[in-house]
Amino acid sequence: MKDTGKNISQEELWAGIQKMSEDLGFADCGCARVVPLSGSREEGRYLEAGQMGHFGKMEYLKRNVDKRMDPTLLLEGAKSVIVFLAPFGGESLVTDDGLKISTYAVGEDYHKVIKDKLYRIVSFIEESCGQKKICRVFTDSAPVMERSWAVRAGLGFIGKNNFLISPKAGVKNFLGVIITAAELPYSDKTAENACGQCTRCLDACTRKALYAPFRIDASKCLSYKTIEEPLDDTEEADNGRTETFSQKWIFGCDDCADACPWNRFNKPGWREFSSNREFLRSCNREFWNSISEEQFQDLFKDTPLLRPGLAKIRKNISR
Template sequence: MREDIPFSEQIKAQALDLGFMSCGISEATFLEKEAPILENWLNNNYNGKMAYMANHFDKRLDPRLLVDDAKSVISVMLNYYPEKDLFADAPLKISKYAYGQDYHSVIKEKLGRLLEFIVENSEEEINARVFTDSAPVLDKAWAERSGLGWQGKNGMLISKQKGSFFFVGEIILDKVLTYDQASTANHCGTCTKCIDACPTDAIKSANVIDGSKCISYLTIELKDEVIPNAFKDKMEGWFFGCDICQDVCPWNRFSTPANSSDFVPHPDLSNTEWTELTEDIFREIFRHSAVKRTKFKGLKRNIGFVNTI
């Protein structure tokens, strides 16, 4: 370990070497500001049928309940913006985040390597866990506290330099580090492009999202046999996820293509006839993709519902 460079800075440098686009550190404390926001969101049933969002309420707000004696939260961002929008002019569309490999496994592997670096170079034993959108952690709140960006009116974390097409993950650990200044400025201003563009009116107001109306929820999280007819002709062709609110965001003019082979699209992704999708083709294209979460039956449901040709 370089004695002339603070350990927190070494951690950030290692994160960049591993391929993360940004890294910030915040103190592991109770999320006091977020507590009433989360409570109101749940009370309004904006979680739809995502019952798990109401579980572990206290753990979502206090990382010390996830890692004993937690002191720090290391937040990272991983770019997934593609070289080309494969579905820009297509009648049926898949969200850009699902073009390549499942981000859960990609981030988990990189965070695991970052934690190995921390453990190997720390003078004391470390108790820590890595998180990749698979546990009760408010990822965007911690990234905001770590100075990586602000939460826009569409609920996405936005960076002035990098836009919003990135994943967020974190390491919670019982080691005191040097903390970054939290992002306090909101640079959305009077812009309402994301609110105006949402075809299902899922964005109720600035940073208040009715998840039960979001196209991503309807095509991924909702496991019902059918999608409610109220959304017929409002999906704009999106059959897995949705990028509308990000595509119209002015800050995404600063998005640059990811330099990772992990998110290179499957070669057949842009030339598949989705209305004729078979289970074999589904397994081949989405073997390592987040799309497999819907299973073949779920994806066929989505395609049938949004297809207006």
């Protein structure tokens, strides 16, 4: 069917996108037809989480729900959501004195790394269709239900730990999204949840933030508490802490992700996502407590560690 505006069919366009995705190192990609998510089970779960106070103080999650549920409010005429899996693989980082940093934070800021690659695919789509401004790119930076679209694009299922689980590429993948007005061939096949009787992720969450399958109370979750929670609310002595005393999360938490048996399908992480690993291994308590704000900004510019900032990291160490 020649309906992409230029002499290229939907199938040819999609084949080109898949080829570029592979060449750029994405572990998989899929496309879903744009439909409003309002009234869907995904919207129901989202609204319920907000009503139950599970967003903590992340007020931005409560805003723009209409846009979150309807891609046509983010891009006029949106027809397709294309989701890409960017593997970050690897293990959580443990410093020589037991401070732990989430796997995804030991390299460059993933937003920029992924967007740079997605813009190249956007150029290809727009050139192929002979039209400009028919795409928008998102990586965890705007109200988009990335995981819901990934499932609808046939990339995998949502595990009880709330991660997208890809039978092809495991658990540790960032999701990059292109919303486009170009139409593509959709398979409309989605995978059923394949957790079965497994409860490893629930058992691994010692804080019981993951308190039931698919239910996370962010206000108790270490990923929220060590990164997003406002500094003034960070407890100096967190008596509810049940991490082992020899090791302590100071940025994020991978316990419910690491517990998942689907990790055996993880692809090797992109080099950019582990570029600081060796250096960070040596960043012990003494390091964090002695560097100046200026040094911190210089050493960690364009990395995820800038988000909590030095003062918050220090407070996380003293919890």
